Amino acid sequence: MLPENKSKRLPSLPDSQFWVDGIMNELQEGIWSVDTNTNQFVYINQAVENIYGRHRNDFYENENLWLEVIYPSEQDSVKDCLYQAKNTGKADIEYHIFLSNGETRLVHHKFLYISTENNQKKYINSIITDISETQNLKSKLVKTQKESETKTHEFERLTHNIPGIIYQWKKNIDGSDKFIYISPNCQEICELDPADVQQNSSLMWELVHPDDLEAFWKSIAAAAQTLNNWQFKWRIITKSGIVKWLSGIAQSEKQSNGDLVWYGVLLDISEKQAALRERKQTEVALQKSEARNRAFLEAIPDLLFRFSKEGEYLDFKAPNEDDLAVPINEIIGRNIKEILPPSLAQQFLDNIELTVSTRKLQVSEYQIIPIGGKLQDFEARFSVVDDSEEVFVVVRNITERKQAELALRESERRFRAVFDSMFQFMGLLEPNGTILEVNQTYLNLFSVDNLEFVGLPFWELPGWLPETISEIEKSVNGARKGEFVRYEVDFKKNDGNLLTIDFSIKPIFDEAKNIVLLIAEGRDISERKRAELERDRFFTVSLDLLCIGGFDGYFKRINPAWEDTFGYTQRELLSTPFIQIVHPEDRYATIKVFQQNVRGKMVVVNFENRCQARDGSYKWLSWNVVSFPNDRLIYAIARDVSDRKRAEFALQHSEAKFREIAVREALINRINSMIRNSLELDTILDNTVAEIYNHLQVN
Template identity: 25%
Template structure:
């Protein structure tokens, strides 16, 4: 297999120009010495030229068009066989054979460029595609410059190179640019420096920014240079002619003067005309040149005419070979076994870290650097090539004097000389990167193999036949063999039609055809019975494309989703259960869109309650059926629900016929169709309202006679109310707790799954750092890197949220024990904390009320025997009074006063001993409000005593609390207060109960 060498475009342009000059020189040499004794010199020169041309990667050619339009190839190098897969002789006999291989689209462009080149005699350049006789598709690049000979023929001397690999590796051109031996400047046509390579920075001792901003004439040049010639040189280069000249350069940092050779040429890069300057340090060459001049002065007079053309040819060949990547050489094996190098290009220094002259003087220096394990292989290859005169080709390792390990590859053709010595003309290139890439590919294959064998889901591969009409089983992984409902081994090599029953084959063939037609992954679900158990599977069919973008295989993955299907079934059953409750509950249920306010769902009870059919009711705005005096409640409802609050109110609704009804409204938030909505429970309390009016009248009539009975009745009503609230809270907490626990329990494994997926994604990114364009675009669209950073934080915040909900539910459960009649031992602090959680909404900061800080100072208490629900009610009543007092106090204070003295409630517990034989606990609840006047303290625990405005309080809270503590627990409840200092309520009860 021949090695394809990819080089910089400009290098090939220079090579093309030099080859044209070389051909011209050789032709002149042949003409001049056609009938002289110099014929031997000419033949040697021609042979040397042909040897170099045949060993240069690519094709060197001579193409001409006659005035009558006939075309021909007078010369084509042997590289034609490896690139076009046809021999030079065939091309010379039938020049059209090359043009027939060119893609039709590219052929038209190529023809146009040929015509323009023939008209204006400008350099011809083109990249195009061919299809070789074996069916291979290749990218080629050709460079050539036309000229007109004496016969009126238009002749192009040029080269063609295979740039297929370059198309893949263009991203590495910058590395090549920075790695070339010469310093390179790129200027615009005004002389401004556009870019430089690393060699330039090293040569002149500057950093990149300095290099761009400084001037060649003033900062990088010796003042002894002929600056007056620069304008003419610059005009010549801008006119399109290359210019090679010597110059005295100046090291920017040290000021040291050194000789350089500058080669200027005009180039077009990405549509922009630029000037490329190759600068080579020739200080050593200048010194050597001076010595050579002294030695050659005597010989020049005798051999000038005969050798001048050879000198010019050699100079150009040297430049040509020095700009070819790697090392070009001529190696000689004498008949007596002695080895030597007749020629070594400058690439020797870059590859071997040995000067070419050293290699010429001592060929063993190169062989001594060969890795000990490879030296025998290299020598054996040389022996085999010498014996058979077949092409020598070898790969081996070297270790340079600096310790660098490299992989090299050499290619050359041997020829036998008259003295029985064998000459190899060829090249050596550095293939270290290719070897590393090969190793990485092997590692990647091992990695993919481990995935193939290690994943727990089934994978099998289908070969696409008959342009996507039929498919053949070609491979499957161990998991597929284990989990498949049929024997996969028996299906290998068979088509789907051959391996499956007729009906099943038709179904699966159609699915696979859909994947080929659509060109992207297709998903479908399938169910099978395995061991009498119904299982569900998610099947993904993914197309694979070859280098010609044709789908040639399908990768089919099968994932067991039985558990997910069972969960979906359970969720469906729960959804049906909730729907049944929604449709049959005795209260009206409404769901509103919080953005538009419109009804999106209503149960039959709500429709009947308002006199509408479901189709009439759905889509109405609540203001249509809410009495105008209560429209403000809907706005309040929307605001509080969006803030995550619960809503309760009593209002008057209007039926379709205009009649009115009293309703009780309870609101909360819900998710409907994936969006936050408001859920409202509407209860018709018209009858209750009428009864309340009757009771109020009766109560007023019997107020004086039944005062004691009324007080007792009110206390019972309050207890029943708290009991109902407790039951309702417990029910709500229970209903919320189940889904919350389900969500909370699944978040931790979800986080683990996501972390595993992110690790897998990271591995894919490491293994495939350059994904296809479609995947790269999708990664950018979804902002994959942001998702990778944010998804774990998102799940953790969800986990924190569910933990918070569980705490609230626990508090609701603890507080819901208001109706517990059991007298038992409990943790007092747990009850206090639950009550504080219920009141959290009143304690936090609101628009017209600052935050109330709660300071807890709990002592180490034993379990206390009590009625826990009733004790919670007492704590709540006291806390509510403290909050109300602080809110009222803050309404009268300035912002400065509030900031200087923030509102606080201090809750402390302690263990006290009333008697030696009995322990008591004390609960102290104190605020820093205005305080309670002494005249009111004695009346605080009287029934119906209140200092609040009408409608703000019943006066039963502290009375009931006093009854619970004193009568039911055998304890004490009293208040300490000072005006301006606040109030403190103290609860004392025995630890072991009454």
């Protein structure tokens, strides 16, 4: 407060209107107010003339002039926006206008619908911003101007609807300060009651962001020292915690006592700052994108060309000059017809014309002998550049790809030949069991075409018996989990005959261990099964002892004759080393024969040994043995020859007795002969004793 002797009255209404007009007319935004009762303009600022290129009197004289200068196609939208403002209190729109000199501009128009307290008067206030060049800069420094004096309540009405805070602030020479006047928008922008701010200016300074506080006061001090206009942008933090950007502009007036009175406007530019930040971020992102695109283009190994519609080379990039038809320095400015062979040049021109006319990508392949000197395959992709008639062409050397495709087709041909010529039938399945393909062997079995099965579940193939379908589906589910499934199953041919097949499903994995394919295979083993059945019948009914032994010394399989002959159960014989039932005196010879079989070739070996039965008796066996080293198995047939051995032993005993009787008879005959031929008793006795001793083989 000034001392009583120095106090001044507030500026009179005309004085206030004068500085308000000065501020209003400094605004770049056009401001006007229309009385809705009379549809007449009651206020138009200088910026309207600058934006519309017409004198404000033109608007006073023709209240529809502002609408008439709008693009005809946009007038209805503007009328709708005005109607919306009358219903909701405010609305905004962007549209184009014609200036009197023929120039066009893009403006942003904000409508504010207000009324006096008694609703006797209603106004449409407008804020028009020229956004032809900087569309996002919506809130700028404003100064107002008033051409005629109005009453105090009209001044308040105008200041209330100005998009910002109008203020009069006094900075005393002793350092104190006070807001002489601050407009009602202080409540909306700063969340402060204007009356409270007039009573205590520190409420406004307490909102200044701590990081901006020092620079804020320095800017005011610098403007006060030079008496230049003050301009500054800073942040505030409102009581609700919202951070806002404010832009301030003011003129200072030095009083006779050295005090400074500032007349200014504060604008909320939060949206503008956000737009600027967004634009900067967009620019940075665009720069990064351009850098990435440049790096991407540099990294592309393909030839890049830009052609005119007529086929003239406008620009190009060639990472590998050997792929070009002519040297680099002979390309730009020349026509395709001058560089490429006639037929290829025409192919390029046709694709260029088609690309321009349809605006669609065209792809073409061709062969040419480039600078490198070897025939090469290329693929060219034609696309239009933006909305122009220039064509961008990417040319890639596909020689290796073509060679790979040729090799792949040859590999496919070989695979198909092997696949279809196999004796067993095969099917390629998706992991879920859907049939992709079956080979010719299966097709021949049913005299059908491959396409009849593609897309069917594997278990729905014809030939499966009803009772096996669920088992086949279960096998597919097991394979899709990574299991290898194999078993024997019956299969019904097209003629009704049954086949027994050795069936399997194998999963195929990719590098990531994911199952990508199932291979189902079936091999006809019907003949083998019949042979096995006959073999098993022979094996079962044979009276001979049949067995299969392993190189580990254990029986692997025996026929029932073993149980009948020795009294052991089959389990006992299969779980006991064979050598344990062999007679101790025969074990060495048996082991020797076994070792010879293990080391030898498939030669039949015959031998005999004795084996112990469960009752403790031994039986003589005559063996025929042959080994199969690759399978590490020994196949043997043994026959019980115990009766024959007993007969042989009895015969040998009888022969010995017969020989002994014959020897005795010969001895008696010799003694009788000696007696008949000699009369000397001593000689006869000596010779007889000698013969007896010789016969008895004793000394």
